Amino acid sequence: MTWTVNGCLVALAILFAWRVEDFAEACSCSPAHPQQAFCSSDVVIRAKVIAMNKVDVGNDVYGNPVKQVKYDVKLIKMFKGPVMDIEAIYTAPISALCGVTLDIEGQMEYLITGKLESDGNVHVTLCDFIEPWDAMSPIQKKSLPERYHMGCDCKIVRCETLPCALHADNECLWTDWVLENYISGPQAQHFACIQRRDGSCAWYRGAAQPKKDFLDIEEP
Template sequence: MTWTANSCFVTLAILFLWRVEEIAEACSCSPVHPQQAFCNSDVVIRAKVVGKQLVDVGNDIYGNPIKRIQYDIKQIKMFKGPTHVIDAIYTAPISAVCGVTLENNGKEYLITGKLETDGTMHITLCDFIEPWEAMSATQKKSLTQRYEMGCDCKITRCTSIPCMISSPAECLWTDWVIEKTVNGGQAKHFACIKRSDDSCAWYRGEAQPKRDFLDIEDP
């Protein structure tokens, strides 16, 4: 009887540790403004998935194979990245370790990610990945005209009132406290742009910022 009780205790302890490990390994990301995602990423592309397979990409320190999902893609446009065409992207096989699920049905995506030393592109749930049709006209235009102009700025997310910026080179992102979503008006229609005095300010609209906005010292 004692042996059975001890065995049950050991089994429960192992299950508990497995559960703790699962929780510890769960994917957790802080939301970022699309401009931040653009600036922080090595690669930003518009693409659609044309194939999917599970592949080995090496071994861990214990000699076990490391699995990744390889999405074969058709690159439609590169907004930021290397000179070569990206024809495949890699992600973890499950969402618990930040693996991304993409649809292979002709849907086009805006995909941001990291470029590894071997030239391959890797993505996680922490990257900005959005169906192209769900993006606003301002977001699409900003990929080629405006986001890069604010990469030296800092976008500070406001999570509760009061909140404030700590330097003129910051823009306060208030979508969450005002609209209870990180995909609100500032994410969809604004970019944080650096001006001539090194301050940063939100700019709305699809067109390039006018000179009088950039050079605020002009009359």
């Protein structure tokens, strides 16, 4: 087969387009309510990001070095996780691989959820709930960890299109996306789905801890 220069350029363009598409599709996840993120994560911390650098974490199956971004953090408070002082978190080097970009210039404080991997390091992705601490609502902060923990046996069901309905007593319907066209709506910012004494679940809003026998949504 004879290739012209233009033919080679076209072939390279197609190959590049395939690679870009692969990367674009590599990071895909459904938005999670902050309570879901808390319950499904191994580690939930409040921390200040103080430095960043790229590190080698081993080789891939072809022997090529694998790099990750390492964020050095100053742990302020641990809401969930192992009995250890977490000094760093790791993420992929690009967003196409779900890598997270955090601010290091202002030493910003974040609420960070992540996974504790077999290597003993905390890894985070774009699918985790990572939010500047000052951007969180007062009720979100108060819900860490007791209130969210009380609802870990509940299931939060995201409503994507109307009509939507619940199918079990232990479910709470999350309607921020369909009603507000915004994931971080009122239910994400101000409500927790908590299990009641009879085993059913319901949304709860309030500054005080919910009563064990509350029957429905409570206001502050």
